[in-house]
Amino acid sequence: MAAKRIRHHVNPLALQYLDFDPAPLPDLSSASVVEVELGCAEGDFLFDRVRDTSGDVLIVGLEIRRKLVDRINEKAARMGLAHRLVAVFANLNVHIPEIFPPASVDRFFFNFPDPWFKNSQKKRRVVSRQVVEELIKALKPGGQILFQSDVFDIALDAMYSFEAFGCPPLVNESGEWSFIRHNPFGTMSRRERHVTEDGTRVWRILYSLPS
Numbered sequence: 071m072a073a074k075r076i077r078h079h080v081n082p083l084a085l086q087y088l089d090f091d092p093a094p095l096p097d098l099s100s101a102s103v104v105e106v107e108l109g110c111a112e113g114d115f116l117f118d119r120v121r122d123t124s125g126d127v128l129i130v131g132l133e134i135r136r137k138l139v140d141r142i143n144e145k146a147a148r149m150g151l152a153h154r155l156v157a158v159f160a161n162l163n164v165h166i167p168e169i170f171p172p173a174s175v176d177r178f179f180f181n182f183p184d185p186w187f188k189n190s191q192k193k194r195r196v197v198s199r200q201v202v203e204e205l206i207k208a209l210k211p212g213g214q215i216l217f218q219s220d221v222f223d224i225a226l227d228a229m230y231s232f233e234a235f236g237c238p239p240l241v242n243e244s245g246e247w248s249f250i251r252h253n254p255f256g257t258m259s260r261r262e263r264h265v266t267e268d269g270t271r272v273w274r275i276l277y278s279l280p281s
């Protein structure tokens with residue numbers, strides 16, 4: 071059977087991606103730690119994160135390409151990991167408050183979000199003021215956000231949104247307006263592995279919500 075074609079990019083502002091209900095998550099309060107990758111693509115990071123963490127940790131991936139979500143969930147079921155790993159078909163620009171109750175998430179990962187770096191496409195950038203406010207509401211006290219990109223302008227734009235719109239303010243773990251050199255969590259996404267092998271510089275920012 072021919073493999074189904076999966077689009078490389080979709081426009082998150084297209085009507086079909088703004089107006090749908092994401093599938094509900096399992097009860098997050100039953101996991102002691104909840105981690106979320108925003109834009110998980112094929113889910114490599116999610117499976118590696120399950121391998122790299124132990125105990126009662128739930129790893130969630132949000133992804134706007136539905137076929138990838140189905141494949142990830144099928145693979146997790148085949149591997150007997152469905153209780154630890156779940157992918158959700160959702161638009162992170164729209165659905166975060168619907169999916170995550172207040173103070174329910176320990177860690178958000180923004181691993182190499184799509185590079186909408188032309189000025190005319192700025193409105194498509196994933197880290198808007200609204201997204202920052204919604205992530206802060208969803209984080210537990212002491213929760214963290216790791217953002218990483220190999221595109222400097224994207225990382226700088228994200229840093230601006232996080233530092234300017236955090237309310238309560240997020241704490242930049244390297245000091246205001248600063249990047250961290252290394253990924254403190256060890257687990258690499260597919261894109262991170264690729265650019266690291268190339269020797270491309272990765273721009274990383276780590277924030278925490280005061281306890």
Ligand SMILES: C[S@@+](CC[C@H](N)C(=O)[O-])C[C@H]1O[C@@H](n2cnc3c(N)ncnc32)[C@H](O)[C@@H]1O
Pocket residue numbers: 078079080082107108109110111112115132133134135160161162163180181182183184185196259260261262
């Ligand atoms: C460049 S890929 C990075 C994938 C992975 N995080 C990595 O580092 O290898 C970005 C992913 O985010 C997804 N994405 C883009 N905009 C999104 C949105 N608004 N909501 C959910 N997922 C989105 C894309 O479909 C794509 O799979």
